């Protein structure tokens with residue numbers, strides 16, 4: 001089946017034909033073959049995040065990425081005597097705050113504008129002002145704009161105070177080098193359909209075993225009980241508690257093999273970064289301004305301001321879609337903008353084709 005367009009969206013994204021082909025078999029879940037696939041995935045995720053398997057574990061969880069974030073917040077933060085600080089510079093940070101509301105977790109939101117980076121100095125000040133903070137959460141690659149937050153600079157501030165750290169690395173893990181051992185974070189969350197280039201269907205949480213072990217009974221949700229999921233997966237190796245997305249799991253195993261074949265996270269990062277540079281340079285040449293300062297721009301997704309107040313995004317979108325690419329609307333409420341992703345099975349050749357199409361649109365709409 002021919003794919004009608006390439007997705008330039010930050011997950012789901014364009015996957016390879018071989019990843020899609022891995023889903024053509026109906027697999028069972030209970031036997032040792034399947035459980036070995038699960039165990040291999042859990043191990044390989046630790047390796048790609050440079051997490052020591054004696055210190056860390058991977059818990060896989062059915063659902064989209066948000067299920068992984070909610071399970072982590074709802075399981076890591078106990079019902080009493082806990083205060084969560086959240087550094088927010090976009091919709092995914094705000095989602096963590098919303099999760100905290102649902103769970104009636106006392107939380108302190110440190111808000112930044114969507115086009116700003118999370119500033120470690122302001123976080124240091126906020127932590128000094130709030131010695132009661134026990135847990136901290138933020139987003140690594142804020143997909144709202146494409147800004148990359150400096151988690152390496154935030155972690156030491158948390159370590160100094162013994163604060164449990166939770167990082168939403170949904171749209172960066174696998175596409176941006178992350179060294180969990182060096183970060184020494186407690187929880188790091190991602191999902192199948194982002195930079196590992198699998199399809200949607202489960203999230204995964206890299207957790208420090210010693211911290212996860214303290215969370216028995218914390219969860220306020222049965223299916224989102226991270227501790228219980230971990231117990232089942234380790235006590236009966238490779239077993240998921242409830243029905244798992246078998247096709248998605250096999251596609252993910254294939255995607256991990258292809259990530260290794262590409263040369264690993266560094267090589268993939270180079271490919272994404274090259275696409276992002278080509279996109280950013282080409283779009284600016286066509287008259288589009290950036291939302292994010294290039295100093296803080298990540299390689300995942302780039303936001304562009306509408307070129308003028310009468311810009312018709314729907315028309316622009318349709319023009320591009322009928323010519324083979326799907327882009328993304330903006331998510332910054334204060335800046336009329338749209339986004340173009342550079343993750344997935346996409347390279348600079350595709351980006352150059354896209355730029356030619358956008359150039360044609362500009363010509364026709366002068």
Ligand SMILES: *Cc1c(COP(=O)(O)O)cnc(C)c1O
Pocket residue numbers: 010011064065066067069092139141142143168169170171191
């Ligand atoms: C994709 C993403 C999520 C999860 O979103 P889902 O729609 O639940 O998959 C969370 N955080 C970030 C930064 C993301 O990019």
